[in-house]
Amino acid sequence: MERDLVIIGGGPAGLAAAVAAYDAGVHDVLVIEREAKPGGVLKQCIHNGFGLTRFKESMTGPEYAARFVKETQARGIEIMTNTFVVDLTADKTVTCRNESGIFTVRAKAVILAMGCRERSKGALNIAGTRPAGLFSAGTAQKFVNVYGLLPGKRVVILGSGDIGLIMARRLTLEGAKVECVCEIMPHSSGLRRNIAQCLDDFGIPLYLEHTVTEIHGKERVEGVTIMRVDEQKQPVEGTERYVPCDTVLFSVGLIPENELTKRAGIALDPRTKGAFVDGSRETQAEGIFACGNVLHVHDLVDFVSEEAEIAGIGAAEYIRGGQRAKEYVPAAAGENVTYVLPQRVDASAQRVQKIYFRVRSVMRNAVIKVQAGAYEKRIRKPAVAPGEMEHILLPAGVCGGVKEVRIDVLAAEE
């Protein structure tokens, strides 16, 4: 099979990229989705708050996804479901498996939109037993929201990622007692609004600089030991506390699912764990683009859609015009910035380029400083936090001949 554009993943990123590419003039688009229905992880996110930034209205996850599914349908874009991509090569050959067999699709351009997975409890090396009742937060979410089953009645949540926070509220509403949320860092990795609406409103304690050091129970979890940690994240002797529970949820980070990206030999950024990309979200493999959580973990789907559109338009331009010579300038993470994305911008781009970044630590009265040669811009922010992605807009034409574009987050001078 030969197609102009193949998009791997039918979640919010893949769907928005498909629509954008179509509208930019590429109509031969195939979206490949491994699950039975498109929508990705949004299908199980039945809480609201999606779309606030982009549509100025609050939708549930399925509603947000449905809006994009409708857009693809209106354009007659093909979504091939129950189809698993097993291999990808740098020359854009996509190997798939579904109930009709194993087959390959050759594409002119590919957009990677595979999303991310949860970091598992196994990766944490927690002492103790391995009984039933240990769930990744997202797995528990699936049991509750898709299967209508409550994993347990007395719950401890490790990690204050957004899914964990959302699940704290969800489980409480369904009658479970959430004993506490433990976060090893001095700040939560979740959105501030989720801490307020999911924990504070229900009186669920959030223990910062705390972790679960041991799991107890033979057949089913019976309790956990929690401890305070020091600055090196090492448990502090003498702070042990036993918390009885029958369920532990792990919300300890999301990892972009880049197994296919690696198979295609595409370089990954160790900080984002996604591909290195340029302003149009093109990876270092020509004609292969990436967007959404496979590229870097977003906290709001609104930004995923936005990024997907950038990739969709980029792929469409590539398909229609071939590779245009690009003049690359690296984008650097400066003071108090963990990463910037894209990692390089195109100095010859004719349009505004959006650069996302995350700060390293919580800061009040911050100033975001953007510098590209002679161009400098400062933006004041009342507060920044690692759990909330920030962005700046880089005007066209400011990076010609400069060595790098650099973003710093500084304390505002009074």
Place this chain on the structure above:
Amino acid sequence: MFDAIIIGGGVIGAMCARELTAYRLKVAVAEAADDVCAGASKANSGIVHAGFDAPCGSKKAKFNVEGNRRMEQVCKELGVRYENNGSLVVAHGAEEEQKLRELYERGLENGVTGLQILDKTALARLEENLAEDVTSGLYAPTGGIVCPFQLTIAAIGNAMDNGAQLFPSFAVCAAKRTESGWQIAAKDGRVLEGKVVLNCAGYGSAQVARLFGDASFEIRARKGEYMLLDKSCKGFVRHTVFGLPTAAGKGVLVSPTADGNILVGPTSVEEDTYDTSVRREGFDQIREKADAMLKNIPYREVITSFAGVRAYSSRHDFIIGESEYAEGLFHAAGIESPGLTASPAIGRYLAEAVADRLHAKKNAEFHPERKSAEWFRQLSREAQNEIIRKESAYGRIVCRCEEVTLGEILQALRQNPRAHTIDGVKLRTRAGMGRCQGGFCQPSVFNLLMKEYGYRAEEVTKNGGKSFVITGGEI
């Protein structure tokens, strides 16, 4: 009335069962747990040891070397993953090199073939990530790796295909003599009668022996903790790399597994009970020892940690053969490492002894082969397409990380011995054993178990007993 009852569904019981069904004998396997492969056979290093480590003249040495010779053929028949990757024991400096030479001599005497002492340059050609201060190594080309759960499950499955009967959740708690042999009873009152009984109860084997009036040995527990690294680390080491053995065992090793991960461990901790919990200091101990052998071990790629319990006898050797105190009771007790390696040899030895006792003839219908859990993935793409056209379930991926299809899971639910728990499916198919540790596929496997067995949601367990997955009820 059975001819032979095997107590214990670990790898030793499994191999005994399989070899016994090669005779015209009625065979039963009584296993205390909900599923087979519940003890040491589930959590070990999976190494097919060459045999240079066991003391000369010991049963360990004899059965190890013989088991090693037979392993490849057995794995072929049962369709189990096995690889002859070779092993290395590394030494640092003159003192350790002296010990290496002793090991080499012992190996020769035990009948291990192909042993070679290699210098630093030769070692570097075999493994590129060895620690800088490693000075020489003992190379054993007959060392290998095998998937221990596949081996155990496939051997029992094959025995069942050949007529053996499995009694899971049958914890033997009493035994009494009958006119023609023994009657054993489970906690819930069920009884089985057999002419002879094979005690393959692992950690429970001393207790079992006592039920028959044999108190001649004790079994103690020595725990070993591990870290398992993601398949993305494949190639970090190709051989099984050991440090020098000590009195407490073969020490920490770093090895590829037959399934393509990298295994680091085990520790060695004496315990009073059978306890598979892992300790924080265990991880530090593993790292310290492993880092002395290899540099830049990618610990960031850890996907899980676990522990297994070595059930060793007070005699510090395998106890194999008929009890001196209970006629018709055959022991395979104290089977610590290299028990996995030795299992094909122990199974054959005991089956011959039992057949001899019962004057049994060979079973002409015995079929040594079993449909492998791997058969589908080993096919060419064309052949896979052929199958998918007939059975579309093979076109549906359930476990993303290990790329396990619905067809393979259904096979695990229906093939002897049938899986009926989440872990049962995992051990048979690897669904849930990958980098996300079941995050994605657990709900699907959960659903399939409900469908296949008509379970209610609250009845599905992780690994039997009260290990219920869902305890909060329906919403």
